[in-house]
Amino acid sequence: MVLARPVGTASEKTTGDTGSTGAAGEAREVGPPRDPRGAALRLALMAVPLAFFGIFFAYPVAAIVTRGLRTDGRWRFGRIPEVVSDPAVVDVLWFTAWQAAASTALTLLIALPGAYVFARFAFPGKGLLRAVVTVPFVLPTVVVGSAFLALLGRGGLLDELWGVRLDTSVWAILLAHVFFNYAVVVRTVGGLWAQLDPRQEEAARMLGASRLSAWRRVTLPALAPAVAAAALMVFLFTFTSFGVVQILGGPHYATLEVAIYRETAQLLDLPTAAVLSLVQFAAVGGVLALHAWTVRRREGALRLVDPARTARRPQGPAQWALLGSVLAVAALLILTPLAVLVERSLNGPDGYGFDSYRALQSAADSGGTFFVAPLEAVGNSLRYAAVATVIALVVGGLAAAALTRRAGRLVRGFDALLMLPLGTSAVTVGFGFLIALDEPPLDLRASWMLVPLAQALVGVPFVVRTMLPVLRAVDHRLREAAAVLGASPLRVWREVDLPLVGRALAVAAGFAFAVSLGEFGATVFISRPDHPTLPVAVARFLGRAGELSYGQAMALSTILMLVCAASLVALERIRTDRSGEF
Amino acid sequence: MALLRCDGVSVRFGRHDALDAVDLAVAEHETVCVLGPSGSGKSTLLRVVAGLQRADAGRVWLADRDQTGVPAHRRGVGLMFQDHQLFPQRDVGGNVAFGLRMRRTGRTETERTVAELLDLVGLPGAQRRAVDSLSGGEQQRVALARALAPRPRLLMLDEPLGQLDRGLRERLVVELRELFGRLGTTVLAVTHDQGEAFALADRVVVMDRGRIAQSGTPLEVWQRPVSEFVARFLGFDNVVGATVRDGVAETPWGRLPVPPGTRPGACRLLVRPAGVRLTGPREGLECTVAARTFRGDHVALVLRPSDSDAPRLEASCALRDAPGTGERVGAAFEAAEVVVLERDG
Numbered sequence: 064m065v066l067a068r069p070v071g072t073a074s075e076k077t078t079g080d081t082g083s084t085g086a087a088g089e090a091r092e093v094g095p096p097r098d099p100r101g102a103a104l105r106l107a108l109m110a111v112p113l114a115f116f117g118i119f120f121a122y123p124v125a126a127i128v129t130r131g132l133r134t135d136g137r138w139r140f141g142r143i144p145e146v147v148s149d150p151a152v153v154d155v156l157w158f159t160a161w162q163a164a165a166s167t168a169l170t171l172l173i174a175l176p177g178a179y180v181f182a183r184f185a186f187p188g189k190g191l192l193r194a195v196v197t198v199p200f201v202l203p204t205v206v207v208g209s210a211f212l213a214l215l216g217r218g219g220l221l222d223e224l225w226g227v228r229l230d231t232s233v234w235a236i237l238l239a240h241v242f243f244n245y246a247v248v249v250r251t252v253g254g255l256w257a258q259l260d261p262r263q264e265e266a267a268r269m270l271g272a273s274r275l276s277a278w279r280r281v282t283l284p285a286l287a288p289a290v291a292a293a294a295l296m297v298f299l300f301t302f303t304s305f306g307v308v309q310i311l312g313g314p315h316y317a318t319l320e321v322a323i324y325r326e327t328a329q330l331l332d333l334p335t336a337a338v339l340s341l342v343q344f345a346a347v348g349g350v351l352a353l354h355a356w357t358v359r360r361r362e363g364a365l366r367l368v369d370p371a372r373t374a375r376r377p378q379g380p381a382q383w384a385l386l387g388s389v390l391a392v393a394a395l396l397i398l399t400p401l402a403v404l405v406e407r408s409l410n411g412p413d414g415y416g417f418d419s420y421r422a423l424q425s426a427a428d429s430g431g432t433f434f435v436a437p438l439e440a441v442g443n444s445l446r447y448a449a450v451a452t453v454i455a456l457v458v459g460g461l462a463a464a465a466l467t468r469r470a471g472r473l474v475r476g477f478d479a480l481l482m483l484p485l486g487t488s489a490v491t492v493g494f495g496f497l498i499a500l501d502e503p504p505l506d507l508r509a510s511w512m513l514v515p516l517a518q519a520l521v522g523v524p525f526v527v528r529t530m531l532p533v534l535r536a537v538d539h540r541l542r543e544a545a546a547v548l549g550a551s552p553l554r555v556w557r558e559v560d561l562p563l564v565g566r567a568l569a570v571a572a573g574f575a576f577a578v579s580l581g582e583f584g585a586t587v588f589i590s591r592p593d594h595p596t597l598p599v600a601v602a603r604f605l606g607r608a609g610e611l612s613y614g615q616a617m618a619l620s621t622i623l624m625l626v627c628a629a630s631l632v633a634l635e636r637i638r639t640d641r642s643g644e645f
Numbered sequence: 646m647a648l649l650r651c652d653g654v655s656v657r658f659g660r661h662d663a664l665d666a667v668d669l670a671v672a673e674h675e676t677v678c679v680l681g682p683s684g685s686g687k688s689t690l691l692r693v694v695a696g697l698q699r700a701d702a703g704r705v706w707l708a709d710r711d712q713t714g715v716p717a718h719r720r721g722v723g724l725m726f727q728d729h730q731l732f733p734q735r736d737v738g739g740n741v742a743f744g745l746r747m748r749r750t751g752r753t754e755t756e757r758t759v760a761e762l763l764d765l766v767g768l769p770g771a772q773r774r775a776v777d778s779l780s781g782g783e784q785q786r787v788a789l790a791r792a793l794a795p796r797p798r799l800l801m802l803d804e805p806l807g808q809l810d811r812g813l814r815e816r817l818v819v820e821l822r823e824l825f826g827r828l829g830t831t832v833l834a835v836t837h838d839q840g841e842a843f844a845l846a847d848r849v850v851v852m853d854r855g856r857i858a859q860s861g862t863p864l865e866v867w868q869r870p871v872s873e874f875v876a877r878f879l880g881f882d883n884v885v886g887a888t889v890r891d892g893v894a895e896t897p898w899g900r901l902p903v904p905p906g907t908r909p910g911a912c913r914l915l916v917r918p919a920g921v922r923l924t925g926p927r928e929g930l931e932c933t934v935a936a937r938t939f940r941g942d943h944v945a946l947v948l949r950p951s952d953s954d955a956p957r958l959e960a961s962c963a964l965r966d967a968p969g970t971g972e973r974v975g976a977a978f979e980a981a982e983v984v985v986l987e988r989d990g
Contacts, residue, residue, distance in 0.1 A: 543697050544730040546717040549747035549795060554718075558743070562734040 104552070108465035112481070112523070115458045120484055123495025124340070130498060131337020139334070146338040152322070156342070159318040162233060163302040166240035170297050171290070173241055173392060174248035180389040181249055182256035185374040186381070190392075191632075193249075196397055198628045200246040201574065203581030203598040204306025206620040209605060210400035211239045211311055213346035213407040213617060235311045240304065242396055244297040251293040252286065259285055261373055288357045295354040299347065299486050300524050303585045306598070310605060319343045320584065324490045328588070340491040347486030352480070402625060408617035419614035440600040441622060444580055447511075447596060451518035452572055458519065459526025459571065464556070466527070467534040481527050484520045488586025493517060496589050511594065517585040522575030529571040533564045577627050597623045647706075648673045648831050649694065649799055654703035656689050656855075663689040665855040666703065671799070676825055676832040678846030680839060682878060686855040687835035688727070691801045694833065695724045708798065718747070723797030727804045729788040731776040737763070737787050738772030744795035762790040765824065782813045789821075793830070800825075802834040806841055839879055843867065845894040851875050857929070872987045876915045883959050884917040894983075897955035899930050902980035913986040918945065920982020921960035923968065929975035932958065936970050948976060 132139050146152055163521050181193060199207060215235045216222070259282060267277035269461035305320040312321065319339055377383050423438040462481055484492070498548055537560060545555045561568075583598040590599050597619055604616035647670040656664040663686045671677045679687045692698035694705055695719035705712040712720060723744075731740050740758050745755045763771055766786035779787060785806070792800055806814040822845055825832050836842050842849050843863040851859045851866065851874075859871045870876040873884050880977070887894040887901065889909045894901045896914060903914070922929075923946075932948035935957065944967040948958040958976060968974050 476938045538730065540726055540728075541732060543695075543717070544724070544726055544731075545743065545747075546697065547695050547720075547722065547724040548744035548791070549718045549721075550743075551718050553714075554747065559732065 077607075086387050105465045108350040108461050112458050112462040112465070115454075115522070115523075116480065116484075119496075119500075120487075120492065120520055121303070124344075124487065124491055125495075126499035127333075127495040128337045128341060129489050131334040131340075134334075139418065142334050143338050143341070146335050147342065152335075152339070155319060155322045155339075156318050158316060159302060162236060162240075162316075162318070163298050163304075166237050166301040167294050167298045167616035169237055170241045170244045170248055173396070174245045175247065176385065177389050177393065178253035178256055179247045180386055181253040183261075183374055184377050184386055186376070186386060192393065194628075194632045196249060196393055197246040197631055198401070198440045198624070199242050199397060200244065201244070201577035201581060201627050201631055203583055203620075203627075204243070204304070205240050205310065205583050205598040205601045205605075206404070206581070206623050207243050207400075208307045208310030209601060209616055209620045210404040211235055211242070212605075213403045214400050216311075225448070226349060227414075230609055233316060236304075236308055238396070239307045239311060240297075240301045243307065243399065243443060244300055245393075247296050247300070248293045251296065252289045255289040256282075256286060257373055259373070268475060277297035291357040292354060295350055295357065299350050299354070302346065302350070303343065303486050303488065305489065306602075319346075320488050320490060323488050324584070327490060328493050334490070336494075340488050342484075343488050343491075347483070351482050351486060401532050402521070404617055404619050404624065408614060408621045409613070421612070422611060422615055424617060434476040440595045440597045440619065441626075442579040443590075443594050444597040444623070445626070447514045447518060448516035448576050448579040450512075451522055451582075454515060454519035455522030455526050456568070456572055459523040459575070460530060460568070462523070463527050463530035463534055464560075466531055467537075482524050485524045489517075489521070489582070490588070492520065493585030493588030496585070503587075511591075512591045514586055514594075514596065514640055515579070517589060518582045519575070520585070521582050522579050526571040526576060530564060530567050533567040534560065546577075573633060577630050580623065580627060597626075647671060648675075648708055649833065650706040651690070651694070652704045654690070654693055654700045654705065656686070656693060656698060657701050662686075662855045664693065664700070667852075667855070667857055668855065669850060669860075671831060672834055673831055673976040674829050676822070676830075676834070676845060677850060678842035678848070679833070679835040679850045679852055680837070680842040680878075681835075681836055681852035683908050684854075685852040687837075688803055689855075690852075691724060691803055691833065691835055693787065694799070695722055695801060696720045697724075721795075721797055722799045722801060723792035723795065724801045725788050725792040725803065725805060729784045729809060731784060731787060731791070733776060734861050735776070736772065737768070737774045737776060737779070740787055741772075741790045741794050742775060743791060748795055758794055759790075762794055765793075766790045767820075781809055782817070785809060785817065785871050793828075799831050799833060800870070802832065804836055805834055806838075807836070815844075821845060851878065853878075869984055870915065870986065873913050873915075876984070876986060881915055881917060883918065883921070883961075885914055885916075885956060887912055887914040889985075897952070898950065898958065898976070898978070899919045901978045901983055903983055903985060904980060907985050915984040915986055916958075916978055917982040917984070918959045918977040921948075921958060922977045922979060923960060923962055923966070924975040924977050926973040929977035930955075930958075932974055932976050934970050934974060937967060937970055939964075948974065950976075 132142060147156075177196070181189070202210075215238075263285075264277045267281045268274065272280060302318070303320050304318050305324065308316060308318045308321050309324070312318075317325065319342065323336050323339045324344070326332045326339065377386050408419055409417070423436065459481075468641050496517055500513065541559050544557050545559050546552075551553065551557055580596075581598055582596075583602065586596050587599050587602065590596050595603070601616050601619045604612045604619065649669070649671040651667055651669040653666045653668060654664055655662065655666050659909045664909055665686075667690060669677075669690070679690060681687045682702075682756045689698060693700050694707075694712075696712065696715060696719075697856055707720065707722070732743065735872055737742070741759045741762055742755050745758060750758070758770075759772060761944040766785050766789055768783060768790075769830075771783075771787075776784065776787065789805075792802075806817055809817065818841055824830075830844075834842075834845060836845075846863060847862065849859075849863050849866045853872075853874050859866055859875050861869075862873075866875070867879065870879055870881065885896045885898060888911050889903055889907050891909075892903060892905065892907070894903045894907075894912075894914055898916075901914065901916065933951070934946055935949040936947040938945045940961075943962075944964055946960045946962065946967065948960055950958065960976065
């Protein structure tokens with residue numbers, strides 16, 4: 064067999080090759096059978112995720128919107144055009160859209176060469192580097208904000224060296240966004256690029272195409288949907304950016320999400336916040352629909368090969384130069400902010416030392432910001448994130464299992480629905496939790512479960528996106544083979560699916576853990592003052608004046624970064640063949 | 646007693662009939678081979694019997710039990726998939742033992758059975774090998790051992806030797822036939838390769854577009870294909886329209902002898918290549934040799950009749966008698982090799 068197909072790649076689609084008898088008529092016959100029992104099973108599997116999203120997402124969001132738009136028992140939809148045409152709101156909308164577009168363009172510009180290098184070149188330390196560039200993506204936005212503040216802000220590295228400050232300019236936000244999303248492009252585009260068979264290009268060249276034209280006519284069309292999907296993902300993340308803009312934007316710059324936060328938490332103007340939430344909801348819905356469409360196209364008929372076989376050492380000065388410049392950009396863009404963060408955390412008023420870290424150990428040293436020693440936030444965060452991971456795995460795993468079988472429009476809609484929490488205002492969700500889940504039978508306001516539930520909401524999309532491609536790549540006939548050998552449906556899942564997706568499950572768990580750890584927008588509302596999480600504690604320190612507070616913020620950020628990085632490096636060791644969608 | 650009986654089984658995919666009212670019976674210890682081209686519905690038939698595909702109409706009976714609503718894992722039949730579908734995450738032993746584990750067979754018995762089966766298929770001691778380290782032929786043998794392990798009452802094989810090279814295939818067919826005879830297994834196999842079907846089967850069932858075109862022993866099917874479809878599928882191309890009168894058929898090739906008792910009237914006739922005898926150019930039908938193909942023990946000839954309205958004719962002859970391309974020869978016909986075909990629907 065010339066094209067040795069790695070286990071679990073898209074080339075083994077259930078309805079794909081059927082070997083020598085692959086005529087159109089019979090290819091259809093080997094597809095998964097559709098029978099009513101299957102539909103019932105799918106519905107049963109979907110019940111838990113549907114209930115989860117209904118209670119902990121739709122209900123709180125609806126509650127907030129209702130609270131804002133309904134007064135004295137009447138709907139006030141007139142508020143919508145009123146708010147949307149307010150010049151201040153128009154400014155926010157405009158800024159949100161253009162900074163997201165600019166961030167996306169900048170990210171693509173900087174990360175696409177990186178995607179190529181990671182896909183096609185083999186060089187020592189590649190695995191470690193891939194883990195390192197992914198660290199920012201799972202870093203809490205608050206940490207990213209503080210890192211860039213430490214680099215570009217008042218008293219930051221550039222300020223000290225050359226007197227340059229960028230924290231008041233939009234560049235700080237854009238650069239932080241590139242830093243944050245570099246890995247999205249490298250992993251999504253590079254992951255597919257590495258699996259494209261280079262012989263396709265060679266075949267085009269044998270037919271007389273130049274190197275450039277072969278790339279343009281063969282590789283680019285195969286890659287385009289992945290680039291589009293990555294771009295839309297980056298757009299989504301930057302459009303809804305909160306922590307980064309909250310910290311770096313100062314009073315001048317606000318995204319919709321930041322505006323929602325200000326209206327809700329500071330100005331207590333719920334009607335405006337509700338309208339803004341709806342606007343964001345609509346925009347995100349549009350982006351997600353576009354994303355779902357590109358992803359579906361990407362799952363089309365591509366002949367994929369084992370990524371390990373397509374990479375080779377760079378040849379010639381041009382390729383070495385490309386590798387060198389990509390590594391330099393990665394070092395400058397990714398490593399510098401992280402290094403500065405660590406440096407600032409160690410650099411106290413009395414020179415270098417662990418003063419900031421020591422101060423974290425008692426509540427008194429935190430200057431009255433906390434009821435408890437800030438270091439306890441580490442324990443809180445780990446506990447919450449662990450519970451959130453379990454919830455996300457159960458909910459996301461069931462959803463992925465239900466979505467494995469390709470089916471009609473309804474299921475595809477469910478697929479897109481699962482992505483919504485990624486783009487919906489976390490602030491709205493968090494505040495919605497407080498408003499909606501405060502009366503029996505669901506009085507959770509005083510319960511610690513509230514935080515992991517909100518965090519799981521963000522984790523679920525990652526679990527689904529990581530598991531689904533792998534589950535779908537499992538050849539359906541393997542399940543049939545097990546059934547014919549006497550395995551019941553449940554047993555089939557345990558014996559065939561689970562072992563094949565075990566690694567993907569671990570990766571999903573890691574992602575869910577990291578994003579839960581870093582969740583800020585919702586947690587800031589619902590975490591109790593005596594049980595702060597790490598990102599909340601960092602934000603509180605940053606909100607206070609004083610050098611010690613700043614140092615403690617940096618110290619906590621460093622701790623948070625190290626925890627995230629550790630879970631990511633562990634992930635890199637169990638990477639699946641398919642890198643999923645992220 | 647028929648172990649397997651299909652009564653009017655139909656399956657539709659959209660507007661396409663994959664199976665159209667198929668009736669089929671397989672007796673205990675019998676090996677039946679379903680033969681047909683791609684898309685004739687033969688794999689669908691196996692999937693219906695296995696319980697992997699619901700029939701839109703008709704019933705499947707196993708040992709006189711109606712299987713409607715019985716899920717695949719409770720039917721107790723074995724199915725060897727076309728491309729084996731070995732579980733990649735398990736080693737050879739784990740694959741073969743799978744069906745036994747599903748039946749909660751004890752550990753020692755499982756190990757003994759696995760070892761026996763691996764001996765039987767010619768891979769002794771291969772338990773710990775990874776399945777992706779196996780060659781195509783070895784995977785084939787493991788898949789067979791896996792399907793046999795739970796002692797299914799009916800073993801079904803989907804293109805059992807489809808992806809193997811010719812030499813291996815011919816050897817394995819003989820081995821399989823001998824093995825099934827020894828074990829007394831009831832087998833239902835599907836293939837598109839007539840050589841495989843004839844070598845393996847007690848009875849051959851030819852399928853055409855979801856329907857059974859002919860059923861009989863390999864010899865019956867080979868000697869007396871009932872329809873033009875079956876004849877052409879078996880590789881016979883000497884088929885012409887004819888009118889039978891007084892024990893002789895009028896054809897574009899001239900007057901052909903027909904077997905005694907042939908009904909008069911219009912029909913289609915098959916002349917097997919062996920029934921075309923070469924003579925001198927002035928005797929029989931005058932032809933030119935258009936092509937000759939060396940087939941090892943004989944030479945296949947394509948003859949172009951001088952009368953340009955007559956279709957080309959295939960003949961076979963021994964190597965030393967074979968005329969060269971472009972030579973002019975005569976063709977005579979033997980009644981024993983002339984078959985009257987049913988009209989195809």
